[in-house]
Amino acid sequence: MPIQPIDVKYTAVATAEGGRDGRVATDDGRLDVVVNPPKELGGSGSGTNPEQLFAAGFSACFQSALGVVARRQKVDITGSRVTARVGIGGNGSGGFGLEVELAVSIPGTDEATAKQLAEAAHEVCPYSNATRGNIKVGLSVA
Known part of the structure; x- marks a missing residue:
């Protein structure tokens, strides 16, 4: 299936540091969260x-x-x-x-x-x- 072009009206930008065990934040600062693997995957589960x-x-x-x-x-x-x-x-x-x-x-x-x-x-x-x-x-x- 060919990729359909779109008329982009907005682009969200987020940057992760530390992958699944770090943090992720948007360029506008509205989202800035600690991320951790869930306990079911061997992580602490302390973050999202x-x-x-x-x-x-x-x-x-x-x-x-x-x-x-x-x-x-x-x-x-x-x-x-x-x-x-x-x-x-x-x-x-x-x-x-x-x-x-x-x-x-x-x-x-x-x-x-x-x-x-x-x-x-x-x-x-x-x-x-x-x-x-x-x-x-x-x-x-x-």
């Missing part, structure tokens, strides 16, 4: 980790995409939530891989509508588009 940051970004982005498609379809999604679970593990080739599970909750909306909105958001969300075909991304509605 890249998978948590990815889950936070994906869930926030997907929530926004859900809002975009809901507005287009004139559906009220007040009180909706998106939870992202990001798993990391060996990929069988000596490296590591990720998988994501997105759980979407839209109170006051029937399951069929919620599912349709979530699937439409999955086509709009930049994180979904970046990961499609690269990692397993599951989508569920509650």
